[in-house]
Amino acid sequence: MDDVVIKVSGVSKKFSRNIKSLMKYGFYDISRNIIGFNVNSGNLRPEEFWSVDNVSFELKKGEILGLIGRNGSGKSTMLKMLNGIYLPDIGEIEIREKVGALIDVGAGFHNLLTGRENIYVNGAILGMKKKEIDKKFDEIVKFAEIEDFLDSPTRNYSSGMYVRLGFSIVVHSNPEILLIDELLAVGDIGFQAKCFDKIGELKKNGASIILVTHNMYKLKSAYPDRAILFNKGRIEFQGEVSKAIEQYNTSFNVAGSAATDIEKVINSTDEFHVSSIEFLPERDLNPGDTLTVKLDYESKIDLNDVEIDIKLNKGNRIYFQATNRCYDKIININKGKGFIEIRIHDIPINNFNSLLSIAIWKQKREGILFYFENKKITNQRVNSCSSENFLKVSFNAVNI
Amino acid sequence: MNDLLNRTYQKQIKIYQPNGNARLGFSIWKEMFTELTSSRELILRLFIRDISARYRQSILGIVWTFIMPLFTVGTFVYLNYSGVFKLGETSIPYPAYALLGLTIWQLFATGITSCTTSLSGAGNLITKINFAKESLVISSLAQTIFDFSIRVFLIAGVFAIYHIIPSWTIIFLPLTLLPLILLTLGLGFILSISNGIFRDTTNIVTVATTLLMFVTPVLYPAQTFEPIATFNRINPIGILVITARDLVIDGSLNHPNEFIYAAVFSMIIFFGGWRAFHISEPRMAERV
Numbered sequence: 001m002d003d004v005v006i007k008v009s010g011v012s013k014k015f016s017r018n019i020k021s022l023m024k025y026g027f028y029d030i031s032r033n034i035i036g037f038n039v040n041s042g043n044l045r046p047e048e049f050w051s052v053d054n055v056s057f058e059l060k061k062g063e064i065l066g067l068i069g070r071n072g073s074g075k076s077t078m079l080k081m082l083n084g085i086y087l088p089d090i091g092e093i094e095i096r097e098k099v100g101a102l103i104d105v106g107a108g109f110h111n112l113l114t115g116r117e118n119i120y121v122n123g124a125i126l127g128m129k130k131k132e133i134d135k136k137f138d139e140i141v142k143f144a145e146i147e148d149f150l151d152s153p154t155r156n157y158s159s160g161m162y163v164r165l166g167f168s169i170v171v172h173s174n175p176e177i178l179l180i181d182e183l184l185a186v187g188d189i190g191f192q193a194k195c196f197d198k199i200g201e202l203k204k205n206g207a208s209i210i211l212v213t214h215n216m217y218k219l220k221s222a223y224p225d226r227a228i229l230f231n232k233g234r235i236e237f238q239g240e241v242s243k244a245i246e247q248y249n250t251s252f253n254v255a256g257s258a259a260t261d262i263e264k265v266i267n268s269t270d271e272f273h274v275s276s277i278e279f280l281p282e283r284d285l286n287p288g289d290t291l292t293v294k295l296d297y298e299s300k301i302d303l304n305d306v307e308i309d310i311k312l313n314k315g316n317r318i319y320f321q322a323t324n325r326c327y328d329k330i331i332n333i334n335k336g337k338g339f340i341e342i343r344i345h346d347i348p349i350n351n352f353n354s355l356l357s358i359a360i361w362k363q364k365r366e367g368i369l370f371y372f373e374n375k376k377i378t379n380q381r382v383n384s385c386s387s388e389n390f391l392k393v394s395f396n397a398v399n400i
Numbered sequence: 401m402n403d404l405l406n407r408t409y410q411k412q413i414k415i416y417q418p419n420g421n422a423r424l425g426f427s428i429w430k431e432m433f434t435e436l437t438s439s440r441e442l443i444l445r446l447f448i449r450d451i452s453a454r455y456r457q458s459i460l461g462i463v464w465t466f467i468m469p470l471f472t473v474g475t476f477v478y479l480n481y482s483g484v485f486k487l488g489e490t491s492i493p494y495p496a497y498a499l500l501g502l503t504i505w506q507l508f509a510t511g512i513t514s515c516t517t518s519l520s521g522a523g524n525l526i527t528k529i530n531f532a533k534e535s536l537v538i539s540s541l542a543q544t545i546f547d548f549s550i551r552v553f554l555i556a557g558v559f560a561i562y563h564i565i566p567s568w569t570i571i572f573l574p575l576t577l578l579p580l581i582l583l584t585l586g587l588g589f590i591l592s593i594s595n596g597i598f599r600d601t602t603n604i605v606t607v608a609t610t611l612l613m614f615v616t617p618v619l620y621p622a623q624t625f626e627p628i629a630t631f632n633r634i635n636p637i638g639i640l641v642i643t644a645r646d647l648v649i650d651g652s653l654n655h656p657n658e659f660i661y662a663a664v665f666s667m668i669i670f671f672g673g674w675r676a677f678h679i680s681e682p683r684m685a686e687r688v
Contacts (some may be wrong), residue, residue, distance in 0.1 A: 014685070022687055023597055023687070024595045026683060026684070026686075026687045028599060029683055030593070030597075030676075030679070030680040030683050030684070032677055033679045033680060033683070034675075034676045034680065035420060038419045039418070039419055041418050047401075066685040078528075081416065083528045083529075083530045084414065084416055084682075085527060085528070085529070085530045085682070085685050086685060087416050087417065087418060087419075087420045087680060087682045087683075088416060088417060090416055090418060091415070091417070091418075092415060092417045093415070093416040093417070093422050094413060094414070094415050094416075095415075095416070096413050098412075099530075101529070101530065103528045103529070104524055104528040105529035107524045107525055108529060110449055110453050110467070110526055112453045112456045112457060113449060113452065113453055113456075116537070117449065117452070119448070120445060121445050122444045124441055124444075124445035124446075124533075125442060125525070125529055125531050126529070127442075127443075127531070129441060130441060136506075143531075162583055174543060206468045239657055
């Protein structure tokens with residue numbers, strides 16, 4: 001087939017658990033290779049394990065593929081093999097186009113150098129010529145939104161600026177295949193949306209993309225065409241994204257691992273999709289502040305009288321829960337794009353860490369449209385005290 | 401973004417498989433040369449990066465390049481004149497003699513040390529980005545060569561103070577330094593890979609270069625007692641350093657046969673080390 005850009009056939013990769021045996025095997029394998037012998041790497045030696053185990057898949061031109069799985073399931077190792085950093089121990093990987101990879105943000109940055117200098121160094125590491133960087137320079141800076149910090153050393157950059165610059169350089173190096181590992185773990189929602197737009201644009205121009213993530217919500221936002229679920233180095237599922245996510249969630253529950261600190265977002269239907277969530281203010285809350293949660297959505301159908309359920313948890317108990325019905329507010333969502341704004345007014349809580357969850361239900365709670373859990377909300381400690389009373393919440397849906 | 405559409409697709413198919421880089425024969429050399437020529441710009445960038453970052457948070461900055469050899473030579477000058485050591489007669493005043501020898505020696509010693517740590521010091525660059533890692537080793541050595549070229553001015557100053565006029569054959573100096581640089585790079589390739597796996601390498605290199613410096617007649621004229629004399633006749637590093645120094649002072653190749661032997665030895669180490677580096681690069685990346 002002509003439109004296959006990556007072909008992975010029966011690939012396995014092993015690692016050693018123990019650093020001393022890692023050194024020993026390293027010496028042995030390298031010595032054999034230098035003398036001109038092949039290393040028969042198909043067998044496990046003591047202390048070794050398969051990090052990636054007999055994996056085969058293909059990536060077609062213009063396709064976005066998501067690699068999902070728990071930590072240590074082999075997805076990042078797979079990505080490094082696709083980039084040629086590691087060679088497989090068994091099997092073969094065939095790459096037919098120019099690869100650009102963002103495996104760790106800012107890996108090539110030198111912290112004493114300025115953003116400007118680092119763009120040139122990082123560009124060169126990614127294989128760009130000086131002329132090419134000169135031409136793209138303004139675009140790179142603009143996309144990364146670092147105009148004001150261009151001449152400060154990158155060690156003064158925030159983690160968000162780091163990601164933005166790293167991502168910007170990679171996408172402007174014009175890769176035909178883009179490999180991205182957990183890129184959007186950092187960076188604010190605004191920039192994430194911009195990244196997804198850029199990914200969409202690259203795809204439109206014929207680039208193929210592989211995304212590695214364990215955040216299902218972000219995976220969905222990037223609209224991949226297909227997903228592969230990794231479990232202990234093997235492919236557990238390959239195919240439709242929603243099915244892969246479903247299976248991922250099931251295997252997560254079976255394993256009994258409660259990811260309390262991880263944002264968990266579920267867009268459960270194809271008709272209604274929340275593409276971004278924004279919280280304002282971004283800082284810690286002061287007592288009396290209003291917290292605004294803005295959900296951007298796209299709906300394929302009209303949804304009348306939806307129910308928005310908000311819940312604040314403090315520790316294990318529910319501190320506050322209410323829906324728009326409590327406030328006699330009827331919310332209708334029209335077909336198309338729009339946003340829902342939820343304002344929690346006059347937050348009176350002191351020194352309070354709480355977890356916010358939001359669910360959007362269909363009329364009469366016939367089904368859940370969207371669910372979002374565990375956004376950590378912190379407010380500042382002050383010396384006055386107040387009682388826990390019913391919070392004033394306003395809801396609003398706007399179609400644009 | 402239109403570039404992506406307009407670009408004429410050069411289909412360069414890459415295949416990654418076990419033992420990928422390891423093979424005998426000609427194709428590996430072709431691959432190595434292609435990789436080297438296509439990383440010229442990267443090497444230059446890394447070189448500029450390291451040079452400009454090195455003294456950014458320093459007051460004396462580049463002056464340090466002068467302070468270090470002056471300090472070492474100063475110590476030996478003191479020991480020599482105070483009579484603690486008897487270093488023997490030199491054809492030109494001792495400070496100029498020692499500074500010249502030491503500077504050429506440092507080209508090897510500092511070069512080998514910075515090559516050795518070039519990969520392990522690059523940290524996540526190695527494990528997170530795929531690029532020609534030779535560039536890191538070469539650009540580290542380029543830094544040392546840069547230091548050397550600056551120190552040439554220091555030597556010129558000291559020669560001027562003592563009214564020493566070097567022989568016209570000094571124009572051949574780069575030719576005698578070339579084998580020394582290639583030998584350093586070849587060893588640097590091997591040792592950087594070794595250091596990626598065994599961190600002991602750095603320590604061994606430090607100890608070995610210090611020991612070698614005192615055995616090699618760098619800071620004193622050649623000695624005749626055994627077994628040092630024999631060792632110095634076969635040690636290619638010593639031969640190359642001494643040849644370069646004598647060329648400046650005496651204006652002649654005092655030991656042409658030994659020089660040819662050392663130059664051939666350098667070429668073998670250089671090409672062998674480079675090939676070994678190229679082959680073991682991906683295995684090293686898993687372990688660094």
